[in-house]
Amino acid sequence: xxxxxxxxxxxxxxxxxxxxxxxxxxxxxxxxxxxxxxxxxxxxxxxxxxxxxxxxxxxxxxxxxxxxxxxxxxxxxxxxxxxxxxxxxxxxxxxxxxxxxxxxxxxxxxxxxxxxxxxxxxxxxxxxxxxxxxxxxxxxxxxxxxxxxxxxxxxxxxxxxxxxxxxxxxxxxxxxxxxxxxxxxxxxxxxxxxxxxxxxxxxxxxxxxxxxxxxxxxxxxxxxxxxxxxxxxxxxxxxxxxxxxxxxxxxxxxxxxxxxxxxxxxxxxxxxxxxxxxxxxxxxxxxxxxxxxxxxxxxxxxxxxxxxxxxxxxxxxxxxxxxxxxxxxxxxxxxxxxxxxxxxxxxxxxxxxxxxxxxxxxxxxxxxxxxxxxxxxxxxxxxxxxxxxxxxxxxxxxxxxxxxxxxxxxxxxxxxxxxxxxxxxxxxxxxxxxxxxxxxxxxxxxxxxxxxxx
Amino acid sequence: xxxxxxxxxxxxxxxxxxxxxxxxxxxxxxxxxxxxxxxxxxxxxxxxxxxxxxxxxxxxxxxxxxxxxxxxxxxxxx
Numbered sequence: 001x002x003x004x005x006x007x008x009x010x011x012x013x014x015x016x017x018x019x020x021x022x023x024x025x026x027x028x029x030x031x032x033x034x035x036x037x038x039x040x041x042x043x044x045x046x047x048x049x050x051x052x053x054x055x056x057x058x059x060x061x062x063x064x065x066x067x068x069x070x071x072x073x074x075x076x077x078x079x080x081x082x083x084x085x086x087x088x089x090x091x092x093x094x095x096x097x098x099x100x101x102x103x104x105x106x107x108x109x110x111x112x113x114x115x116x117x118x119x120x121x122x123x124x125x126x127x128x129x130x131x132x133x134x135x136x137x138x139x140x141x142x143x144x145x146x147x148x149x150x151x152x153x154x155x156x157x158x159x160x161x162x163x164x165x166x167x168x169x170x171x172x173x174x175x176x177x178x179x180x181x182x183x184x185x186x187x188x189x190x191x192x193x194x195x196x197x198x199x200x201x202x203x204x205x206x207x208x209x210x211x212x213x214x215x216x217x218x219x220x221x222x223x224x225x226x227x228x229x230x231x232x233x234x235x236x237x238x239x240x241x242x243x244x245x246x247x248x249x250x251x252x253x254x255x256x257x258x259x260x261x262x263x264x265x266x267x268x269x270x271x272x273x274x275x276x277x278x279x280x281x282x283x284x285x286x287x288x289x290x291x292x293x294x295x296x297x298x299x300x301x302x303x304x305x306x307x308x309x310x311x312x313x314x315x316x317x318x319x320x321x322x323x324x325x326x327x328x329x330x331x332x333x334x335x336x337x338x339x340x341x342x343x344x345x346x347x348x349x350x351x352x353x354x355x356x357x358x359x360x361x362x363x364x365x366x367x368x369x370x371x372x373x374x375x376x377x378x379x380x381x382x383x384x385x386x387x388x389x390x391x392x393x394x395x396x397x398x399x400x401x402x403x404x405x406x407x408x409x410x411x412x413x414x415x416x417x418x419x420x421x422x423x424x425x426x427x428x429x430x431x432x433x434x435x436x437x438x439x440x441x442x443x444x445x446x447x448x449x450x451x452x453x454x
Numbered sequence: 455x456x457x458x459x460x461x462x463x464x465x466x467x468x469x470x471x472x473x474x475x476x477x478x479x480x481x482x483x484x485x486x487x488x489x490x491x492x493x494x495x496x497x498x499x500x501x502x503x504x505x506x507x508x509x510x511x512x513x514x515x516x517x518x519x520x521x522x523x524x525x526x527x528x529x530x531x532x
Contacts, residue, residue: 056518343496351462351495351496351497351498353462353463353464353496381463381465382465382520383496385496
């Protein structure tokens with residue numbers, strides 16, 4: 001049953017993105033909005049808009065009853081959750097289905113399984129996908145740790161079983177290190193958590209964050225190659241690209257094949273992303289988790305494959321089989337996306353809500369801007385700071401970065417501070433241009449310079 | 455009457471977390487630099503500090519209410 005009227009249960013740039021693809025498919029769009037979002041761009045573009053509650057997200061975009069009720073009231077036959085908010089909430093997907101509508105995404109069971117780290121890891125192992133090797137549970141003593149580390153491979157991290165947030169982690173390069181550090185780690189965990197239990201996990205050195213885009217129809221799945229998102233600040237991605245320049249063709253093929261195997265093993269329906277850590281020195285990759293939704297950085301994949309991921313999600317949700325064959329999905333050139341956030345990079349990325357003044361969006365060959373702003377738009381302070389994403393495509397990585405640098409010179413968002421100066425500096429940085437970075441690169445890089453002059 | 459204003463637009467919180475006691479109650483003394491609340495702006499929490507000393511006469515904004523930049527959050531008695 002093809003979808004005729006779609007409810008968009010999100011806001012910001014992703015709501016704009018979904019409205020545009022749905023309209024292009026001839027689907028009527030009903031846009032949800034909070035009281036603070038009545039002026040947002042997606043409301044202006046959609047066929048209809050419905051207020052679902054007050055500014056605070058927990059009373060509007062996170063309120064399952066309000067969202068489902070509004071969608072049903074508007075006569076919608078499907079709900080697109082976007083990303084964030086309720087996108088990976090199995091109870092929400094269930095409520096949408098219980099109200100007789102289609103949830104544009106995987107089944108509630110798949111969301112539940114893949115959203116649980118331990119269950120997702122077990123599913124990966126069952127599908128033959130490598131995961132970060134570890135002791136799989138608590139270890140009794142030093143002797144057990146040495147035996148486990150032999151199987152895992154050095155270096156290993158000693159982690160407190162009761163810990164979290166990186167506390168009490170020690171790294172052992174050899175068995176001698178382990179014999180010395182385990183008693184220290186046990187004593188510290190006992191003091192900090194009242195529990196001296198510990199386990200081991202292999203260290204992934206100079207880890208790069210690489211993720212594979214997959215699309216499935218419940219029985220068959222394909223991959224749309226990978227993205228690299230290693231440039232992160234406080235675990236937030238700031239710069240993403242496709243493909244990952246650090247992979248050779250054989251590793252890329254193996255990585256993408258593993259993602260398809262895992263997606264098919266869980267009968268995945270819709271668009272999803274499998275996240276991996278890649279270790280350049282060994283060429284090894286390890287599955288870490290799955291996101292059962294569309295991602296912020298999906299446009300880089302669209303730029304290098306030509307696939308409209310949102311349209312494909314909507315078609316599959318409407319009951320159509322996957323329209324793509326793996327052999328038809330080709331990688332062309334290189335794409336980079338940078339996040340334009342309303343934050344002041346010269347002042348510790350302080351949020352900077354305000355009214356958008358003159359707006360100049362770069363346009364031209366190989367350029368795309370997925371945004372939520374317009375001249376005169378008052379950016380509400382209640383939600384995240386993402387204003388838009390500048391995406392560039394070029395025949396190769398160097399050309400794409402050159403195009404990015406030129407586009408950033410044109411981009412103008414008056415009235416607010418944005419993260420554009422950060423991207424200007426990154427696009428000019430020799431290490432970034434050489435692709436020589438990893439997930440721990442950006443924060444020390446930021447600490448070592450001032451962006452004030454940019 | 456001295457006032458404490460919100461430095462940024464966002465959502466005003468009178469306590470560090472739900473269920474915790476408020477930073478300050480009406481009638482409490484405040485010194486310069488005391489935290490009187492938090493403003494959540496774009497998912498970041500900023501402390502609101504008193505810039506003058508005094509006693510809190512009354513709060514003008516409820517917990518979890520939206521505020522604009524410069525909105526008066528509380529009035530102080532010298």
